[in-house]
Amino acid sequence: MGLSIDLDLFPLIAALLAAISCGLLGNFLVLRRLSLMGDAISHSVLPGLVIAFVLTASRSPLAMFTGALAAGVSTVLLVELVKRLGRVEPGAAMGVVFSVLFALGVLLLEVSDTSGVDLDAECVLHGQLETLVWYGAPQTWGELWQQGSLSAVPQQVWTLLLMLVLAAGFVGAMFKELRIAAFDPALSTTLGFSATGLHLALMVFVAGATVASFEAVGSILVIAMLICPAATARLLTDRLASQLIVSVLVAIASCVLGYIAASAVPAWFGLDSVNAAGSMAVMAGAVLTLAVFASPRHGVIARRWRLHAMGRSIARDDLLASLYRAAEAMTELPPRAHDSVRGSLVREGLIDDATDSLTAAGKAEAQRVIRRHRLWESYLADQVGLAPDHVHETAERLEHLRLAPTGEPPTDPHGKPIPPEPPA
Amino acid sequence: MTPPSTHLPRAQPLSVRPEHSDTSPLSIHAMTVAYHRKPVLWDVDYDAPPNRLIAIVGPNGAGKSTLIKACLGLIPPASGQVEFWGHSYKKARSRIGYVPQRESVDWDFPVSALDVVCMGRYRMLGWCRPVTRAHKAAAMECLDRVGMAPLAKRQISQLSGGQQQRVFLARALAQEADLYFMDEPFAGVDAATERAIVEVLRELRSSGKTVLTVHHDLQTVEQYFDDVILLNMRVVASGPVAEVFTQENLQRTYGGRLTLLAAASEAIARAESGEGLGK
Numbered sequence: 268m269g270l271s272i273d274l275d276l277f278p279l280i281a282a283l284l285a286a287i288s289c290g291l292l293g294n295f296l297v298l299r300r301l302s303l304m305g306d307a308i309s310h311s312v313l314p315g316l317v318i319a320f321v322l323t324a325s326r327s328p329l330a331m332f333t334g335a336l337a338a339g340v341s342t343v344l345l346v347e348l349v350k351r352l353g354r355v356e357p358g359a360a361m362g363v364v365f366s367v368l369f370a371l372g373v374l375l376l377e378v379s380d381t382s383g384v385d386l387d388a389e390c391v392l393h394g395q396l397e398t399l400v401w402y403g404a405p406q407t408w409g410e411l412w413q414q415g416s417l418s419a420v421p422q423q424v425w426t427l428l429l430m431l432v433l434a435a436g437f438v439g440a441m442f443k444e445l446r447i448a449a450f451d452p453a454l455s456t457t458l459g460f461s462a463t464g465l466h467l468a469l470m471v472f473v474a475g476a477t478v479a480s481f482e483a484v485g486s487i488l489v490i491a492m493l494i495c496p497a498a499t500a501r502l503l504t505d506r507l508a509s510q511l512i513v514s515v516l517v518a519i520a521s522c523v524l525g526y527i528a529a530s531a532v533p534a535w536f537g538l539d540s541v542n543a544a545g546s547m548a549v550m551a552g553a554v555l556t557l558a559v560f561a562s563p564r565h566g567v568i569a570r571r572w573r574l575h576a577m578g579r580s581i582a583r584d585d586l587l588a589s590l591y592r593a594a595e596a597m598t599e600l601p602p603r604a605h606d607s608v609r610g611s612l613v614r615e616g617l618i619d620d621a622t623d624s625l626t627a628a629g630k631a632e633a634q635r636v637i638r639r640h641r642l643w644e645s646y647l648a649d650q651v652g653l654a655p656d657h658v659h660e661t662a663e664r665l666e667h668l669r670l671a672p673t674g675e676p677p678t679d680p681h682g683k684p685i686p687p688e689p690p691a
Numbered sequence: 692m693t694p695p696s697t698h699l700p701r702a703q704p705l706s707v708r709p710e711h712s713d714t715s716p717l718s719i720h721a722m723t724v725a726y727h728r729k730p731v732l733w734d735v736d737y738d739a740p741p742n743r744l745i746a747i748v749g750p751n752g753a754g755k756s757t758l759i760k761a762c763l764g765l766i767p768p769a770s771g772q773v774e775f776w777g778h779s780y781k782k783a784r785s786r787i788g789y790v791p792q793r794e795s796v797d798w799d800f801p802v803s804a805l806d807v808v809c810m811g812r813y814r815m816l817g818w819c820r821p822v823t824r825a826h827k828a829a830a831m832e833c834l835d836r837v838g839m840a841p842l843a844k845r846q847i848s849q850l851s852g853g854q855q856q857r858v859f860l861a862r863a864l865a866q867e868a869d870l871y872f873m874d875e876p877f878a879g880v881d882a883a884t885e886r887a888i889v890e891v892l893r894e895l896r897s898s899g900k901t902v903l904t905v906h907h908d909l910q911t912v913e914q915y916f917d918d919v920i921l922l923n924m925r926v927v928a929s930g931p932v933a934e935v936f937t938q939e940n941l942q943r944t945y946g947g948r949l950t951l952l953a954a955a956s957e958a959i960a961r962a963e964s965g966e967g968l969g970k
Contacts, residue, residue, distance in 0.1 A: 298800065354727075440819045447810050450800045453791045454862075457763045458814045459784055505846040507801045 275530065277399040277421055282488070282522045282547060284427035285480035288434045289492035290518030292473050294511055295438075297497040298449045303358055304346070304470065305493030307365035308477045309486035311342040313372030321379050328422060332478060339474030342368060343467065394485025394544045399423065423483040430479035437472050438511070445469065446507055484544045491548035492518055495555045502562040517554055525550035581667050582608045584636045587617065588666070590625050591633035595683075631689035638686050639671040641679035646672035648680040655680035714776070716741050716870040716901045717762065722771030724754070724761045729959060731757050733925045735771070739870075740918060742899050744892050746906040746932075749922035750945050755905045756792065758922065759872045763789055775870065785814055788868030790859050792875050798848050804858045805843040808834055811865030833864040836894075837887055853884030860891055871895065873904040877911075889915055912936055 289305070296302050312335040319334025320326060342364055349360040399421050438445065444465055447455040452462030473493070480489045500513035525547030530540040560567045586606055612618045617629030625633055643662040647653045650672070653661070658680060678684055717739035724732040732754040739745060747755045760766045762773050764780045775783035788811075808830040809822045816822065834840045837857040847855060856876060863871055876888050892915065895902055903920075906912060912919060912932060919936050921927040921944040928940045 298797075443813060443816070443821060444818065446802070446806075447813055450802060450807075451791065451796045451810065453760070453763075453765055453795060454789055454810065456765060457784070457787070457789045458810075460813065460818075501801065505801050505848075506803065506806075510801050 275526070277424055278396045278543060279522070279526050281399055281421075281424050281427055281483040282396060282526065282544065283519060284424065284431050285476075285484045285489065286492045286496070286518040286522045286547070287515055288427070288431045288476040289480060289489055290496035290514045291438055291511060292434055292469070292476055293493035293497040294500070294507070294514055295445055295449055295469055296473065296493060297501060298507075299466075301357060301361075302494045302498075303361045304343070304473060305477060306490045307346060307361040308339045308342050308474050309481055309489045310365040311368035311372070312338050312478055312481060312486075314338055314368050314375055315341075315372075317372055317375040317379060321375070328426075331482070332426075335478040335481075336474060338368070339478050340471060343470040343474060394481060394483055394488065396484055396543050399483065426479050427483065430476055434472055434476055437468075441465070441468075442508075484547075488544040488548045491551045492521075495548075495551035496521065499551075499555045499558045502558045502565045505564070517551070521551035521554055522547050579608055582606070583612060584667050586612065587625070587629060587633035588636045588640065590618070590623075591630065591637050594624065594630075634686045634689045636666055638688060639668075640666035641683060641685040642671045642674070642676075644679040644681070645676045645685070646674070649676070714741060715739055716776055717903070718772075718774045718777075719762065720772045720774075722761060722773060723769045724757050724766055725769045726757075726766075730769070731924065732761065732768075735926055737920060737926055737929055739901055739903065741901055742896060743901055743917040744896050744915065745901070745903045745918040745920060746912050746916040747903060747920045747922055748906055748909065748912060748944070749927075753923040753944075755922055756874050759789075759874055759903070759905065763787070763872060783870075786869045788863045788866040788871040790863045790871070790873040790876055793852065793856055793859060793878065795874075798850075798855060800847065803844050803846055804834065804839060804850065804854075804861075805830060807847060807858050808843075808861045808865050811862040814866065830861070830865050833861040834858070836864060837861045837891060851881070853880040856880050857884055857887060860888060864891070869900055871900060871902040873902060875905045875907060877904075877906065877908060909941070 293302070293305065296304055315334040315336070315338025316331055317334075318338075319330045322334075323330040345364045345368075346357070346360045349355065349363055350357055353360065353363075355363075444455070444460045447458070448460060448462040448465040452466075455462045455465070477486075477489050477493075480492075496514040496517040497510070499517045500510040503513050504510045526543050528550060529543040529546035533540050558566065561569075563569055586608055609618065612629070613620045616626055617632055618624070619626050619629075640662050643665040644655075644658045647658040647661055648655050676685060715738045717737070719735050719737045722732065722735040723730055731752075735758065747758065749755055757766060761768045762780075764773075773780065775787060780787070805827065809827060811833070812822065812826040812830060816826065831840060831843060834843050837860050839854060839857050839861060842850060842854060847858065850858065856878075860873075860876060863873070877885055880888070892902055892904070896917075904916070906916070913936060916932055918930060919932050920929040921935065921940050923944045927944045928935045
């Protein structure tokens with residue numbers, strides 16, 4: 268891997284810290300269907316930055332951070348206000364607020380004298396990950412630990428570390444409260460855990476994480492990390508605690524893979540490296556896409572496969588049952604030469620290919636299906652009270668469940684014998 | 692009992708008024724609730740008798756859920772007072788249980804049935820304390836009481852509607868409250884769940900609890916409940932089922948949907964939107 272300490276260490280650490288904070292908090296945004304909030308906050312920091320710059324006439328980190336945080340918190344409050352007074356859905360409220368605030372920021376930039384100052388819409392969107400170069404860094408990874416100097420660590424990394432500790436502390440301490448407020452806000456409020464209060468607290472942390480992150484990594488990566496890892500984890504887990512862990516792992520993986528893709532991969536082809544934050548965001552999207560298709564339970568492929576398997580199982584049951592019925596009535600089976608499952612039943616030794624009839628094993632299997640069908644028919648007629656000529660259609664579907672009513676009626680409502688359960 | 696014609700100052704507790712008693716688990720006095728300034732409940736006066744199963748019955752839009760939410764402080768009433776055993780909601784909170792409508796939550800949420808029931812214990816745990824093993828065991832017992840113990844580890848999206856409703860009921864049991872508000876626990880459940888819920892309601896009554904339940908099925912009111920509140924934007928009638936649940940009262944509750952009050956609130960809404968008063 269062609270990574271070097273002086274160029275790569277701090278950008279990678281900064282991106283990881285930002286991604287983990289955002290990924291962790293993003294879980295609650297995704298669960299509350301407020302994913303757009305990250306988008307809203309990260310765009311509306313621009314006017315906050317410009318106003319802070321105009322007021323203090325400096326680009327000191329503290330002034331910038333305060334301005335951006337104030338803008339982030341006002342976004343949250345404005346969204347609530349627009350939602351209530353305008354009676355619009357949350358998505359519309361967020362969309363209105365952030366687009367207007369971002370536009371306001373662009374206007375303020377144009378009218379105020381910020382020429383010669385490194386402050387523009389570009390840097391808000393893309394961040395300045397590549398500027399976190401460690402001058403005079405040790406040249407090998409082994410020397411890193413011997414040097415032991417913390418003074419070289421840039422201020423952005425410390426800010427992000429502090430933010431991560433705060434965000435993790437908040438989620439860890441308030442896990443149960445955040446969970447109930449997201450799942451059932453009404454009950455949460457009646458129990459004394461104000462859902463509105465918890466929502467606002469969460470939003471302040473989202474605003475903090477967004478503001479702490481965007482200078483180093485840019486809004487695009489912040490937005491991607493607030494949504495993609497949580498959405499991916501949502502597809503892979505069905506408990507909130509495991510979802511949080513998986514989302515953090517996905518955030519880490521997206522960063523590392525994205526960084527390698529941005530710096531190392533273009534180098535193999537003799538090209539210049541590309542924007543690392545952008546590459547990480549793309550990677551987070553790619554991981555989400557992968558999960559959409561390949562998740563074991565909720566993924567498209569797994570769902571398709573389960574449908575396919577169910578379809579085959581039903582077709583098998585139907586073919587075996589029709590062969591059983593034909594043998595029972597001693598009639599010829601209507602020709603179904605191209606039946607999709609016949610081949611596999613022949614290979615499994617359930618159907619004799621030459622005579623087109625059931626083998627001993629096939630007969631036992633078919634007997635189970637017929638038994639379930641006729642037990643369901645008599646249940647529907649006797650217990651549910653359906654007319655005997657109405658039970659077949661429903662039983663035709665119920666017979667495929669590996670479940671049958673109890674009881675031993677000798678015949679079904681049509682007078683056909685109910686075969687005994689064959690030995691396993 | 693005639694409702695008071697004058698409104699007393701808000702600060703005075705209900706318990707000192709002759710028409711309200713502090714032994715009643717729930718006293719509502721002159722409560723009016725409005726959504727977006729359009730009144731949905733008018734001047735509700737009600738005292739719940741202790742240790743009874745009480746049905747809240749009325750047509751759609753009668754304000755049944757609103758009544759519950761206003762009692763629980765989820766919707767601020769425009770005027771009026773609510774007291775529980777003579778205390779404010781904040782003081783009585785730990786003695787009050789709530790089962791919201793099943794549709795009000797996202798059943799795809801990543802929690803198990805047991806996790807949901809444990810939420811009923813959060814009040815006892817307090818802020819920032821994780822759920823302990825003892826509370827989990829208590830929650831498990833509540834799941835068992837509604838016949839759901841074998842499905843405790845299931846994610847809630849993998850439960851049927853009736854099973855989800857039973858999880859909600861188990862969560863209410865886990866609250867160990869003395870007064871319960873249940874918003875349509877019988878809506879869209881299977882026969883087995885309906886029987887399980889009725890059984891739990893009766894258990895609650897025999898252990899001295901009071902339950903107010905929003906109920907839609909008029910056929911079963913007499914069979915399941917002791918008292919009834921007939922509601923249509925105001926309390927049409929309330930009291931023991933045998934006395935109050937009459938054809939005449941039902942006619943007054945359900946018949947003629949556009950009552951004078953509904954017409955008045957329409958007019959208010961029109962006036963609010965700037966169309967002026969009168970036609």
